[in-house]
Amino acid sequence: MKLKDAFMSDSKRPHGLQPTRLLRPWDFLGKSTGVACHCLLWIALQPALKFNGGGHINHSIFWTNLSLNGGGESKGELLEAIKRDFGSFAKFKEKLTAVSVGDQGSGWGWLGFNKLQGRLQIAACSNQDPLQGTAGLIPLLGIDLWEHAYYPQYKNVRPDYLKAIWNVINWENLTARYTACSK
Amino acid sequence: MLSRAACSTSRRLVPALGALGSRQKHSLPDLPYDYGALEPHINAQIMQLHHSKHHAAYVSNLNVAEEKYREALEKGDVTAQIALQPALKFNGGGHINHSIFWTNLSPQGGGEPKGELLEAIKRDFGSFAKFKEKLTAVSVGVQGSGWGWLGFNKEQGRLQIAACSNQDPLQGTTGLIPLLGIDVWEHAYYLQYKNVRPDYLKAIWNVINWENVTARYTACSK
Numbered sequence: 112m113k114l115k116d117a118f119m120s121d122s123k124r125p126h127g128l129q130p131t132r133l134l135r136p137w138d139f140l141g142k143s144t145g146v147a148c149h150c151l152l153w154i155a156l157q158p159a160l161k162f163n164g165g166g167h168i169n170h171s172i173f174w175t176n177l178s179l180n181g182g183g184e185s186k187g188e189l190l191e192a193i194k195r196d197f198g199s200f201a202k203f204k205e206k207l208t209a210v211s212v213g214d215q216g217s218g219w220g221w222l223g224f225n226k227l228q229g230r231l232q233i234a235a236c237s238n239q240d241p242l243q244g245t246a247g248l249i250p251l252l253g254i255d256l257w258e259h260a261y262y263p264q265y266k267n268v269r270p271d272y273l274k275a276i277w278n279v280i281n282w283e284n285l286t287a288r289y290t291a292c293s294k
Numbered sequence: 295m296l297s298r299a300a301c302s303t304s305r306r307l308v309p310a311l312g313a314l315g316s317r318q319k320h321s322l323p324d325l326p327y328d329y330g331a332l333e334p335h336i337n338a339q340i341m342q343l344h345h346s347k348h349h350a351a352y353v354s355n356l357n358v359a360e361e362k363y364r365e366a367l368e369k370g371d372v373t374a375q376i377a378l379q380p381a382l383k384f385n386g387g388g389h390i391n392h393s394i395f396w397t398n399l400s401p402q403g404g405g406e407p408k409g410e411l412l413e414a415i416k417r418d419f420g421s422f423a424k425f426k427e428k429l430t431a432v433s434v435g436v437q438g439s440g441w442g443w444l445g446f447n448k449e450q451g452r453l454q455i456a457a458c459s460n461q462d463p464l465q466g467t468t469g470l471i472p473l474l475g476i477d478v479w480e481h482a483y484y485l486q487y488k489n490v491r492p493d494y495l496k497a498i499w500n501v502i503n504w505e506n507v508t509a510r511y512t513a514c515s516k
Contacts, residue, residue, distance in 0.1 A: 158437070162437045215380070215384045215460055216440075216460035216479075217438040217439045238438035239437075239438075257438075258479065259484055259489060262484050266343055267343055267347040267348055267351070267481060
């Protein structure tokens with residue numbers, strides 16, 4: 112299978128994302144191509160893939176994690192798992208808030224599922240590093256901590272943004288994600 | 295023998311601890327101009343938040359981190375010292391970087407440098423235009439939060455452009471002596487330029503304080 116065909120069959124062409132934004136390595140390959148040439152190209156493009164690919168993955172999850180009907184607390188299986196792994200919903204909320212407020216620079220706070228250990232886990236990632244690709248946790252809830260996510264409204268006061276965002280968390284979506292990955 | 299080594303180490307540490315103990319806390323430097331002085335290129339709201347909130351927070355948190363570091367040194371708690379390193383680097387770097395940044399800007403800024411600095415720029419980048427293009431491209435291209443820098447490589451006696459992540463200080467992480475820094479954290483431009491970082495970069499060249507950059511270059515290139 113040619114390199115281009117392999118890439119195109121693997122990549123989902125996501126809504127609105129221009130292929131040139133991600134990568135079209137075959138545009139850069141000259142006539143004389145060898146394995147070494149391909150490898151170097153793929154390696155050189157890794158930062159762009161990770162940054163833009165991660166950004167696309169993260170935001171695609173984020174929009175579904177929020178809802179105008181959101182807020183309150185989780186229920187059922189997810190709530191039981193939260194109590195089991197963090198002690199209580201309040202402690203979980205406090206911890207994810209603290210990790211998110213404390214993140215230095217641009218990044219994301221995450222509630223993820225550790226499939227190996229069968230437990231929920233909180234983590235922070237830098238820039239647009241995707242949770243699953245870098246930490247191996249399955250993403251359930253992401254909180255965007257880049258300044259563009261809150262600055263016009265909350266200025267430098269990230270804690271106020273964190274207080275507010277709990278009012279729009281879409282627990283149905285999170286429960287569906289948890290159910291899907293915890294089987 | 296072990297106890298002699300320990301005594302020798304603690305004797306070396308005591309003056310260091312004494313120096314730390316007597317050192318004054320860091321403080322927020324005054325801005326050399328009014329918050330609105332750089333308009334229309336960087337608006338007053340950004341400058342006020344940037345200086346009185348963001349930089350002030352780095353100073354405050356740096357003082358807290360250093361106080362904890364002092365305590366960890368006194369106790370000989372190496373684990374705690376290492377655990378405090380990220381806070382020291384982030385807040386210390388933030389204080390260093392912004393202290394340089396405010397002096398790099400001026401309401402009378404803009405245009406091009408002259409004299410020795412201009413000659414060095416032509417020598418190391420080909421022309422002022424090429425240098426400006428390169429520093430702009432590096433600054434625009436920073437992924438996430440960070441800074442674009444013009445620095446001086448003392449070993450090689452040449453100017454060099456570099457980017458640093460977050461608040462990593464240029465000299466502490468790359469060894470280059472900082473001459474001109476461009477803050478590309480979103481808080482430095484978002485309220486005015488939104489996501490269009492290139493527009494912020496276009497604007498900031500109008501307020502670069504070449505006198506200050508030249509003075510820094512002169513001081514480090516001897």
